[in-house]
């Protein structure tokens with residue numbers, strides 16, 4: 035693709051210069067030959083025109099001195115021209131050929147060195163991006179790309195492929211004359227960067243590990259509460275785990291407003307967006323040179339009952355993992371049971387969407403996006419989080435109480451396995467086997483968690499979240515996009 039930059043000397047100027055020098059040399063040579071030829075011809079003509087009359091005048095003893103002088107002068111000029119021509123043909127031509135060859139060899143050697151440096155630099159930059167898992171997701175159009183479009187700080191023009199190329203190996207010169215670095219080794223990330231698709235500003239000049247985790251769940255299942263309380267809790271927990279945390283607003287999220295509500299004991303507003311909304315924060319080991327930019331993507335739960343809207347969320351295609359929120363009250367048999375025990379589902383903002391339908395629709399959408407058939411597995415991990423863990427009696431079924439009991443009864447079992455065991459038996463007991471089987475047959479690995487984002491129903495007193503960081507830390511430890519050294523420990 036044509037770039038608004040000058041082509042590098044080694045990819046054009048060098049060849050032009052070589053061509054010009056060679057053509058100029060041989061043009062001069064041709065000029066010298068024709069000049070020597072002219073001298074030789076003039077001498078011959080002068081000699082030929084005067085020779086016979088001079089010889090005749092000598093034999094007749096009339097001595098035409100002009101003719102005699104002209105024929106001597108002619109033979110001298112002819113001899114001089116002939117000598118010059120022979121010299122030019124042998125010496126000058128050989129020198130021209132030799133010097134042109136030397137020029138070509140020196141230039142091509144320098145070019146070969148430049149091309150080797152170019153290849154090595156291009157490879158290093160590409161490998162560095164691959165090893166470090168550097169890529170970006172656009173929080174506006176959901177597109178995914180390895181490097182963004184860079185903006186020239188001088189003239190504002192867009193450079194779509196700012197990599198070592200024919201426009202420059204280490205740096206490229208913009209048409210305005212400004213020099214732009216072409217790799218992350220010499221500061222490409224310091225330039226302003228935009229999404230190649232919609233022009234949205236891209237953080238860190240695209241130099242980060244972008245981890246995209248869509249949060250899946252029906253309307254009122256507790257996605258927005260979980261996202262906000264998780265991020266807030268991670269911010270506090272990060273220091274204990276020696277991680278650097280920073281929330282990073284993108285201008286399209288409602289983090290500040292929702293956190294204000296939650297911190298004052300109010301519920302966040304229902305999510306009306308039918309497009310993924312990216313809540314982004316940095317979370318990386320303090321020593322890490324390339325930061326992890328984690329996006330938790332929220333959306334109105336209605337999307338999961340509308341296959342067209344769901345199919346439009348191309349962000350799913352680039353998801354590193356999924357976080358599935360399950361409102362226990364959306365499990366019909368369980369809801370009926372707690373209702374009989376006097377619990378009001380409405381008080382818990384009960385979700386009425388079937389979890390089985392939601393997961394089926396998500397799976398068929400992903401199958402379409404990845405063009406795979408129903409037998410193929412997806413290479414994604416899923417954390418299934420039961421929300422609203424403060425529902426009376428729920429802890430005894432899937433919460434800490436149940437997990438502790440299971441671990442006592444089954445010595446040697448890990449806590450994560452115990453969580454899976456109690457949550458799976460909950461789903462089987464309350465007739466959600468289809469949901470469980472769909473998840474297990476489609477995703478790479480599944481881990482169940484139980485949480486309470488609020489701790490209690492809204493009553494004006496401060497909310498107390500519980501179990502909201504573990505799902506994320508588990509997903510981050512599994513995420514393929516997190517490099518070994520940047521891996522966040524569970």
Ligand SMILES: Nc1nc2c(ncn2[C@@H]2O[C@H](COP(=O)(O)OP(=O)(O)OP(=O)(O)O)[C@@H](O)[C@H]2O)c(=O)[nH]1
Nearest residue numbers: 254255256257258259305334335383486487488490
């Ligand atoms: N008691 C209790 N209620 C909760 C908890 N989490 C969510 N809720 C209730 O569930 C309702 C819905 O929560 P949201 O987080 O807004 O649900 P959502 O999945 O984002 O819903 P949509 O935006 O409609 O897709 C809240 O208004 C609360 O009433 C919790 O941990 N405990």
Ligand SMILES: [Mg+2]
Nearest residue numbers: 257258304305
């Ligand atoms: Mg919401």
Ligand SMILES: [Zn+2]
Nearest residue numbers: 172175229232
């Ligand atoms: Zn975009």
Ligand SMILES: [Zn+2]
Nearest residue numbers: 186189208210
């Ligand atoms: Zn410029």
